[in-house]
Amino acid sequence: MNSSSIFRVIRQFRNIRNEINIHEFHSITASRNCLQIQTNCSPSYILPNFNRNTVSIVIRNYAKGKDRKKEKGVGKVVINENEMAQLVNVDSLKKQMESPISLMKESFIKNLSLRSSAGSIESLVVTLDGEEHMLQELAQISRKNPKTVILNMATFPQAIPEVLKSIQNSGLNLNPQQEGTTVFLPIPKVTKEHRENLSKNAKQLFIKCRDSIKDVQNKTIKSLKRKDGVSEDLVRNIENQMKALGDKYISEAEKILESKQKELLGD
Incomplete structure (x- = not known):
């Protein structure tokens, strides 16, 4: 059977498959007088009028999309x-x-709040002299009003540069403003x-x-x-x-x- 005959066989098989709703099959075998289609779930189907030497063609499963979805879980690893x-x-x-x-x-709760809460600010990590500290260990934190948080850095003024860096890298969308040893944190609008x-x-x-x-x-x-x-x-x-x-x-x-x-x- 030459290549053009093979393609003709496949086309004819597809037409029959659509009519009889075959989703799975093993092989197509062409003999001198007919073409035999062997499926997984039903008897063989015969296509007559093929006068060629016997040849077997193994073809991939042409399952419809909905059948592929059903088979998606096949081969899933079971955890024992x-x-x-x-x-x-x-x-x-x-x-x-x-x-x-x-x-x-924990990071979602502390650092990804629509409103920058005092708790989120207090727990910011600041690296000072090679050691990590929470901001509340280095500053006195208070609120001037609902829109502004105040950091009093008088006890550890040397930590101010690292504190500013930690705030800017926090993802809290804060823009610190320094005045001497005091840092003001305006709470931004939620945009x-x-x-x-x-x-x-x-x-x-x-x-x-x-x-x-x-x-x-x-x-x-x-x-x-x-x-x-x-x-x-x-x-x-x-x-x-x-x-x-x-x-x-x-x-x-x-x-x-x-x-x-x-x-x-x-x-």
């Missing part, structure tokens, strides 16, 4: 913690993957641009979280491959389960991100 425990400390692994999500959620900037900051925090989970995943997988006297099939199976576990936590973090972005953007 008992099996994983043979080579991995599962509790420790889960805690390591949960930790970045907890940090991301569309401010909302979009906060949403971008949320995405960056999610990426950091995702990468941390992948780092835990990859580090543990590398340790698996260094184990001696262990079946390669077992290692491969547990490696796939670990990847699925990491994807599960990343998916959880992504849902938290989506929820936060809707809140920030007002969707």
Whole structure:
């Protein structure tokens, strides 16, 4: 059977497939007098009037889109913690993957508020002489009125440059104004641009979280491959389960991100 005959066979098969609603089949076999179509779920179908030497054509599954969706879950990795425990400390692994999500959620609360609360400002991290401090440890924080926060830096005036840098990099959309050892923080109006900037900051925090989970995943997988006297099939199976576990936590973090972005953007 030459190539033009093959294509003609396939075209004719597709026409019949549409009429009889065949979604899966194994092969098409052309013999001297007919064409036989072998399916997965029904008897063979015959197309007559083919006078060629016998030849088999194995063709991919032409399942319709809706059938592909149904088959999407086929081959999904099942996470078996008992099996994983043979080579991995599962509790420790889960805690390591949960930790970045907890940090991301904490950062969302502290740093991504539509209204820059005093709590968010107090918990800003300031690096001074190589050590990290919360802003409330270095300054007396008060409110002059609902629209202005005041930082009294008289106790640690040497920290003012680092405090200003921390505030500007906080993502809180604050524009500090210094007068001597006092720093004034006008609370900005909530604008569309401010909302979009906060949403971008949320995405960056999610990426950091995702990468941390992948780092835990990859580090543990590398340790698996260094184990001696262990079946390669077992290692491969547990490696796939670990990847699925990491994807599960990343998916959880992504849902938290989506929820936060809707809140920030007002969707």
